[in-house]
Amino acid sequence: MMTQYTHTITKEEISLLEIEEFLGRIIVIDTEKDSDKAVSYLSGFEAVGFDTETRPSFKKGTRYKISLMQISTDEACFLFRLNRIGIPQSLEDFLVNEKILKIGLSLRDDFGAMRKRTDIKPANFLDLQNYVGQFGIEDASLQKIYAILFDKKISKGQRLSNWEADILTEQQKKYAALDAWACLRIYNQLNQDK
Numbered sequence: 001m002m003t004q005y006t007h008t009i010t011k012e013e014i015s016l017l018e019i020e021e022f023l024g025r026i027i028v029i030d031t032e033k034d035s036d037k038a039v040s041y042l043s044g045f046e047a048v049g050f051d052t053e054t055r056p057s058f059k060k061g062t063r064y065k066i067s068l069m070q071i072s073t074d075e076a077c078f079l080f081r082l083n084r085i086g087i088p089q090s091l092e093d094f095l096v097n098e099k100i101l102k103i104g105l106s107l108r109d110d111f112g113a114m115r116k117r118t119d120i121k122p123a124n125f126l127d128l129q130n131y132v133g134q135f136g137i138e139d140a141s142l143q144k145i146y147a148i149l150f151d152k153k154i155s156k157g158q159r160l161s162n163w164e165a166d167i168l169t170e171q172q173k174k175y176a177a178l179d180a181w182a183c184l185r186i187y188n189q190l191n192q193d194k
Contacts, residue, residue: 007138009147020152022178025076028168032088038071038078039090043100045073049184050104050125053163053176054113055083066113067163070180071102074188077177083164087118096123103187104180105129105142128186135190146182149189154182 029035042048049072055064069080069091080091087095094100095114104110107127114122129140139145143154161172168176 007136009139009144014143014147014153017147017151017153019155020146020150020178020182022077022174022181024072024074024177024181026079026173026177027076028079028081028173030081030084032085032090035080035085035088036090038080039094042071042073042078042094043097045100047101047103047184047187048073049077049180049182049187050102050107050110051176051180051183052110052113055162055164064164065116066110068168068176070176072177072180072184074181074184077180079168079173079176081168082117087114087120092118092120096120098123100124101126103128103183105145105183106140126187128183131187132190142179142182142186145186149186154178 027038029038049070051070052066053068053070055067065083067081067083069082071078071080095102102122102125104125105128107125111122114120128142128145132140132145137145137148139148143156146152146154155175161169163172165172
């Protein structure tokens with residue numbers, strides 16, 4: 001018997017919740033060699049959380065390429081600085097690997113952003129927006145899904161920060177890691193309830 005969850009949650013209800021924090025290791029990847037090592041490690045997992053960040057543009061007509069790709073396990077999140085290293089071959093191979101499930105949210109946006117850097121066809125991705133409905137969850141935002149399942153709030157304070165900064169702040173790293181990790185955690189929770 002599949003667990004049915006609250007269908008929806010309001011912004012007011014979310015605002016009262018305690019803020020979630022990613023407590024695992026955060027590893028910034030800004031060389032091809034580090035990318036190869038990270039991918040080798042990540043390839044040992046059946047499922048990972050996935051997200052991307054792009055530097056926001058406040059000027060009409062100005063668009064930036066994807067700056068950061070986050071791939072998370074339960075214990076560690078790797079932040080690939082694509083604005084520095086592009087998408088190395090090892091990472092491309094990982095994104096098209098059919099054996100590893102990559103879980104994200106609103107993936108069409110991520111794939112659109114990725115296409116500006118590479119013409120690969122990402123494989124074995126699961127979009128939580130299309131997945132949570134079978135559990136009775138009507139909300140499609142990461143923040144709302146997470147709040148429904150875990151009674152905690154994901155802060156969106158860093159979303160519009162500069163993802164191409166020379167050095168990412170601790171807040172940026174934690175925000176980026178949390179989003180990818182939260183996707184994996186949501187998936188694991190829902191699957192445990194199937």
